[in-house]
Amino acid sequence: MSMIKAILVDDELFALKELQLQLESLPNIQIIGSFTNPLESFFNITMLNPDVVFLDIDMPEVSGIYLAEQIMTTHPQVKIIFVTAFDKYAINAFELNAVDYILKPFTLERIKKTISRLEEKIEKNINTDIHSLSNQYKESVKKFFIYEQDNIILLNIKDIYYIEALNKFVRIRTKDRFYNSNHSLNYFENKLKNLDFFRTHRGYLVNLDKIAEIIPKINYSFDIRMTDTNDLIPVSRTNIKLLKQLLEL
């Protein structure tokens, strides 16, 4: 059987080194890359072409779960193994038990077991669908991956002015242009939950920092004007009070 090519991702250097040491002691694993920066790892995946990625969950900027979701989208053949210090209770809460995972601190026995299960999966070519899982895990993200034709664009949250729901997709507005995404507005609302985005209207999710002014209209409803773009976004009557309170802070 051929060697399994592995990439390791953990923002803690010692944790990464420890995993590396343990895995190196196994005969059928070949480590082709170790990263403390999860984004760097993502952009090296195509080049390195691994069989498996060992991912820490609790990482800054992009969580392991969001990253896993992106890897599954772009490289469906790559297997994911989470390496985490979250206890079993937390794993259950995130509904990640469908995916394989190793608890920190780990023993060699536990790693061996995981690897043998991994070999089985590679042999049978079983992919785990974790798209649905990412929806459960309501951790906010700092960067979005936007797929346009053959390009992957990494969109900074703070560059987003607002997101608009259109018929079958959503449109993300930045200063200079629009990006389309197939995810629903609710998906984005979940991801942007703790980042000062506000659902002004059924069809609009707005970055509070990009609001220039609130304009009252004749029929007692309101529009907001965005900075730079000067786009007008409607605010539903029920949301105006909360919006004003948030802006006053």
Place this chain on the structure above:
Amino acid sequence: MKNYKSYIIYLLIISLISLIIVIEYNSFKNNKGVPGIELKAKQGILDLTDLHFDDESLHSLDGEWSFFYNQFIMPDNYDYSAPGIITVPGLWNSYQYNKEEIGASGYGTYRLKVLLPSNCNEKLALKIPDMSSSYRFFVNGKEISHNGVVGKSIEEETPQWKPLIKTLNTDSGQLDIVIHVSNFHHVKGGIWESIILGTEEAIYKHRELNLLLSFILIGVLFISVFYYLVIFSVMQSNVTSLYLAMFSFMAGLRELLIREAVVFLIFPDISFKLMSKLEYITVPSGPLLLALSLYSLYQTEFPRKIMSTTVTVFSLYIIVIIFTPLKIFGPLMHLYLILFIIAFIYMIFVIAAAAKKKKPGAGTLLFGTLFLLLTALIDMGYVYKLHNNYDLAYTFSIGLIIFILCQMHSLSLNIADVFQRAQGLAKAEMAFLQAQIVPHFLYNTLNTIIHLTRESPEKARSLLMELSKYLHGKFNFDLYNKNKLVTLEYELDIVKSYLAIESVRFSNRLKVNYQIDEQTLNHKILPFLLQPLVENAVRHGFRKNSEDCIITISAFVQEKNLILSVSDNGIGMPKNKILALTKCDYSQLGTGLTNINQRLNTAYGTDLSIVSTIDAGTTINIKIPLRSDNVHDKSNIS
């Protein structure tokens, strides 16, 4: 209060209903009670020949009566050419005799001839009020009633205030009324209330209505005494209810003594001295007990000095009433009524301040107190003859009922609020205990140590030391007793161990600035205030991958407050979370912040203050007042 609007509507409805009660009650009495008010006595004669008596009609014998000062004229003396004329009801204090005002003390005879309608077949009766301070009442030559014993000096006189009803023999077609009145006990002399004539049925009906009002009031007041005492017996910390029980008791006592003087039904032989003292004591005890209860409710709005001044001033008067005769404590009442109004208005401002801060029940209480003051003023207006509307004389009693109902409502809201907060606190404490053990921090640290044993046993050793120090702090179960305090130094030591561990884990990407004023180290604070904030700061700081995480912890004293501050340069806190904290809506907040805020609130009455910008960082400040009396629990550990 969330539904503040509905609350105001609710208040408006109460005030409307009570206004209707007052107006209806009075107009009822005006329309059906005392008709023909224009028929007044003139020069000692009241001509009622055109009047038709029916079951409903009452007529007050008001107007000009003949008056014989310093004489007790017997009714067999038919000389109607009296030396003077006096208005009834009224006081004789300003009556001119030998070109001098006679003042309160003295005695004299009132006389009035009432001409009855010729075809008067109904049985008539008189409602005779109490007079100042004793009287003998003759009708057509026969004595029909008396209050006390009239006399020509203070020694001879025995005062009594007891309203009576007497039926009359009206065969002669007229009533020759002679009243001997003497007063050596009170500061106001004479017949101070209307004598009312009517059919027996109407008179008794009038009295029954008055009794009904008295019974309702006395019932409400004494039931509320019971209600407050029950509350106090189960919640001894709630002194407010004890004061309110006393307030209601005093109000109930007053109701027993005034109007129809229901007390005579229970104690027919009650002495004048006791009765007058009790009646007077009920007046200053009102503002006294109200001040005490308000102080216990709204300490921040009611300065202690003003409270104690009010209590002293009114207690003094109660002492004066107990130990001096009516002649001395009576006149003082005029002065005290002014103080009474001032105290009341001040307290209304206190309640308004509390209502502005939306303290539970303050709105209702404000309404009740305003209403009580208004009715008290109307009542005083009658006593001082600013208006002569007898029907408005007892408005105060209705004010009292409304006030007591508002008071009950307010107290219930207060108790409900305490109850809800206690529930919230219990929840927060659970979360607090759970939040203390952060397993994945522990596992990550152990993982790091496992690796360091290979690479640098020395580093591993020092990390284990820090971990043990940290765990010692966490597992100090003594501190989970909510009354315990620790020094800031103790709290900081745990924080330092925590940060030492984190900086090893994150390979020195964690920078910590300590800006601790040395003098603050010995101040006692609640445990676990700083640690969760620092742990949060580290978590948020590291959300930004590219930069170092910079944490600043500072402690200093500012305007008698100890300020603890934790800043990070992390992702920042979303506005909706900060808003949730200011609204005390804990459902959206993390357990850590919720718990800290609730404990700060309970122990010091302060809130966390958060300044945050998304993607730039967060600063969280804790304010701890240094006045020792603001910390409820004084047990310490160091």
